[in-house]
Amino acid sequence: MSPVETLPAINPIDFSLSTQATRLQETWPTTFNDFYTRNNQTDVHASTGDIIFPSLPPLHQGHPDVHLRNGIMSSMRSAEDHEPDSEKAFFVADLSQVFHQHMRWRANLPEIQPFYAVKCNPDPYVIRLLAALGAGFDCASLNEIGKVLDVGGIDASRIIFANPCKAVSFIRNAANKGVNLMTFDNADELYKVKRANPKAKLSLCAFGIKFGAPLNVVPSLLAKAKELELEVVGVSFHVGSGCYDPSVYTDAVHRSRKVFDMGKQAGYDFTLLDVGGGFEDALFEQAAMYLNKAINLYFPDRQNLKLIAEPGRFYVSKAFKLAAHIIARRAPLPDPSKPAEEAAAKVEEDADQPKVMYYINDGVYGAFNCILFDHQVIHPYVLSMNNSFHISASEPKGVASVWGPTCDSIDCVSPKTVLPERLQVGDWLGFDNMGAYTVCAASQFNGFDVSNVIYTSGGMGSAEVKDVLEDFAAQGHGL
Numbered sequence: 001m002s003p004v005e006t007l008p009a010i011n012p013i014d015f016s017l018s019t020q021a022t023r024l025q026e027t028w029p030t031t032f033n034d035f036y037t038r039n040n041q042t043d044v045h046a047s048t049g050d051i052i053f054p055s056l057p058p059l060h061q062g063h064p065d066v067h068l069r070n071g072i073m074s075s076m077r078s079a080e081d082h083e084p085d086s087e088k089a090f091f092v093a094d095l096s097q098v099f100h101q102h103m104r105w106r107a108n109l110p111e112i113q114p115f116y117a118v119k120c121n122p123d124p125y126v127i128r129l130l131a132a133l134g135a136g137f138d139c140a141s142l143n144e145i146g147k148v149l150d151v152g153g154i155d156a157s158r159i160i161f162a163n164p165c166k167a168v169s170f171i172r173n174a175a176n177k178g179v180n181l182m183t184f185d186n187a188d189e190l191y192k193v194k195r196a197n198p199k200a201k202l203s204l205c206a207f208g209i210k211f212g213a214p215l216n217v218v219p220s221l222l223a224k225a226k227e228l229e230l231e232v233v234g235v236s237f238h239v240g241s242g243c244y245d246p247s248v249y250t251d252a253v254h255r256s257r258k259v260f261d262m263g264k265q266a267g268y269d270f271t272l273l274d275v276g277g278g279f280e281d282a283l284f285e286q287a288a289m290y291l292n293k294a295i296n297l298y299f300p301d302r303q304n305l306k307l308i309a310e311p312g313r314f315y316v317s318k319a320f321k322l323a324a325h326i327i328a329r330r331a332p333l334p335d336p337s338k339p340a341e342e343a344a345a346k347v348e349e350d351a352d353q354p355k356v357m358y359y360i361n362d363g364v365y366g367a368f369n370c371i372l373f374d375h376q377v378i379h380p381y382v383l384s385m386n387n388s389f390h391i392s393a394s395e396p397k398g399v400a401s402v403w404g405p406t407c408d409s410i411d412c413v414s415p416k417t418v419l420p421e422r423l424q425v426g427d428w429l430g431f432d433n434m435g436a437y438t439v440c441a442a443s444q445f446n447g448f449d450v451s452n453v454i455y456t457s458g459g460m461g462s463a464e465v466k467d468v469l470e471d472f473a474a475q476g477h478g479l
């Protein structure tokens with residue numbers, strides 16, 4: 001880790017705690033106190049939420065930003081009461097966003113049934129909402145299968161065990177739970193399936209990077225499956241997570257057509273095409289267009305064809321926001337290998353280099369593991385500063401870096417970003433698009449435990465989300 005220096009107690013960039021700042025503060029409309037009083041009067045935002053599923057935290061309504069503020073308020077209050085861990089980072093999940101994505105899916109890919117990739121975010125509310133909306137589930141492990149089936153109301157036929165390399169015990173246990181649809185990409189897997197679940201319906205996972213059989217081995221694999229009298233029902237592909245070139249779907253569907261034809265040669269009549277995941281929010285419509293075109297071109301006759309997909313990030317990425325508390329800050333020391341004056345001069349002229357390191361109470365070992373494992377780029381913004389939610393646009397800003405709480409130098413949340421210069425310990429940063437491949441397991445609600453996820457059915461579309469979930473619960477599911 002690079003050498004660092006603690007900032008002086010009164011940081012030069014904080015000299016503005018002087019007259020001007022104080023005057024400004026008096027006129028700021030949204031101090032915490034204002035906000036608190038106002039919300040207590042208008043109740044909806046400060047309400048305790050609805051208990052729809054007794055095993056889960058309550059479901060609030062209203063815009064997620066309001067709940068970010070509420071979360072900060074309640075965290076500040078419990079800090080005043082000296083509760084341990086009171087200022088930990090927390091998520092706000094907007095379920096109307098998940099709902100909206102589902103509508104978008106149905107509008108653009110009406111023929112393709114989504115099987116939500118649970119590994120992306122196994123959040124219990126997300127699973128319940130998608131179950132209620134009729135989605136299927138792509139599970140990569142026995143644990144995920146259990147999580148989905150335990151909800152209730154989800155038939156095992158709505159699950160695809162989409163991991164082409166499974167332990168034998170997993171295959172057997174999944175079979176005991178009624179999960180028979182699974183992917184494979186090698187001959188060993190066929191022998192395992194033959195032993196553990198000879199009635200399985202297999203989808204050939206083709207042409208990926210980590211997984212997926214290359215086209216030239218497909219004929220021999222299919223011959224082996226036939227020899228073992230296994231039922232191969234179709235083809236699965238996955239263009240890879242975070243696909244930024246939607247035209248890859250054209251090629252993948254084209255190659256799938258070839259695998260279908262190889263299937264015919266081997267004596268199979270495939271009925272399933274699984275187009276995998278990797279749908280990026282911003283490119284979704286474009287990807288859908290390529291997919292629809294390719295499917296029309298290569299699979300014009302779809303009488304006996306079932307189309308499914310395994311979207312993960314598409315459903316949840318935007319639905320979760322994170323609030324994290326600034327626990328420390330320091331100024332980076334100049335490079336020790338350079339003479340002090342030279343380095344100081346360098347820092348002076350290099351306005352581009354971070355001048356302050358902020359430390360927050362969550363990092364790449366927690367919510368931000370998406371940085372390590374999913375190569376996401378994180379953009380923080382200020383949620384609250386100096387006890388106010390109002391951040392004036394004219395605030396002087398500077399280049400800073402943001403770090404997680406561990407001593408590990410890899411624990412960097414944002415190596416270079418622009419933040420107000422007056423930002424200090426106790427202020428809160430916000431992070432959007434934190435729903436995919438982050439850690440946000442909600443603690444079980446027991447009346448005492450504070451959940452680290454605040455759920456809202458959202459501002460718009462709130463009533464629909466609530467109706468869907470209440471219906472699901474009324475049928476006895478998800479409780």
Ligand SMILES: *Cc1c(COP(=O)(O)O)cnc(C)c1O
Nearest residue numbers: 117241242277278310311312313
């Ligand atoms: C991870 C994964 C997905 C989901 O990918 P996203 O990029 O989140 O859509 C789908 N299918 C398979 C096989 C996966 O491994």
